[in-house]
Amino acid sequence: MMYTNTNKYFLIAALFAALSSLVKAQFDGGDFGHQPAICPPFRCRKGQEPVPKWPYKVKSMGCAASSGGMMAMQPSSMGQEDPLEDCCHSREVCLQTCGSVKHLCIEEFQKCSERTCASLSKSVDRQDCNKKVELQKMLAGMSNNCRDYDNYQRQACKCVDEDKADKEKVKFLTRFYEKHNPEDVGKAEKLAAKADTARKMSTVIVKLVQKYPKAMKIIEDPNKAMMDKILKEAKEKKDDTDEEDDESTAEDMGTDEL
Numbered sequence: 001m002m003y004t005n006t007n008k009y010f011l012i013a014a015l016f017a018a019l020s021s022l023v024k025a026q027f028d029g030g031d032f033g034h035q036p037a038i039c040p041p042f043r044c045r046k047g048q049e050p051v052p053k054w055p056y057k058v059k060s061m062g063c064a065a066s067s068g069g070m071m072a073m074q075p076s077s078m079g080q081e082d083p084l085e086d087c088c089h090s091r092e093v094c095l096q097t098c099g100s101v102k103h104l105c106i107e108e109f110q111k112c113s114e115r116t117c118a119s120l121s122k123s124v125d126r127q128d129c130n131k132k133v134e135l136q137k138m139l140a141g142m143s144n145n146c147r148d149y150d151n152y153q154r155q156a157c158k159c160v161d162e163d164k165a166d167k168e169k170v171k172f173l174t175r176f177y178e179k180h181n182p183e184d185v186g187k188a189e190k191l192a193a194k195a196d197t198a199r200k201m202s203t204v205i206v207k208l209v210q211k212y213p214k215a216m217k218i219i220e221d222p223n224k225a226m227m228d229k230i231l232k233e234a235k236e237k238k239d240d241t242d243e244e245d246d247e248s249t250a251e252d253m254g255t256d257e258l
Helices: 005-027 085-096 102-119 123-142 147-156 162-180 180-193 198-211 224-254
Strands: 048-052 058-060 155-162 217-220
Touching: 048 162, 048 198, 058 085, 085 102, 085 180, 085 198, 102 123, 147 155, 147 198, 155 162, 162 180, 162 198, 180 198
Parallel strands: 058 217
Antiparallel strands: 048 155
8 A cells, every 4th residue: 555645644643642642541540442430429528518619610622632632633634623522522521520420421422422423414424423433432441540530520529518518509500600691690599409419410510511612611632733743744745745756857858848
């Protein structure tokens, strides 16, 4: 099989990213080829309940968060909007929201991805989408650890006495609406009443972020700059080679034939 210079750059970059991801998974306690770890949810001492801290801070790189840059290195993804990006953002929000359960966040991501891929009109797009889903599954197995999730939960949660938890939930949701949709601030108390467990409260918050995405800070994949540089260098090298070939052809033809 013949490889162009650009394809060679892609191959080298993808191998580099894969190696980086494998090394990170090993240091993080990863277990390649297995399902994501079942991590115990955040808990407080007896008589207390976890509630979300304010201000609410979540950030996401989307699908790049779990891919180590590999998603960005697929040629089919270049210059195109990734159909799975919203699903990936929701997964990252879920993991970083107090009261969430890691394996349930991953399961919801899988359902979201399957729905998204199935909804694409072109067969080639569905196939490409499904390949990305499989890559995400593989990478989830590689990072089979609870460390990041545990850190997220410690940062997002605070423990309060059980008799004060409902009040804290109302306060959190009131502040959320005041910031993102003041007209609906009256919904806070009713939603808090439905969120009678930490897990239900996390579900409410994730759905609110899906509705008001500005509540999430989207950050750029640090590997994107590297990929942009690789692509630029590959293109420049190809352009230089094409120009040299044109000059060589012109010289071979001679001026009489021009």
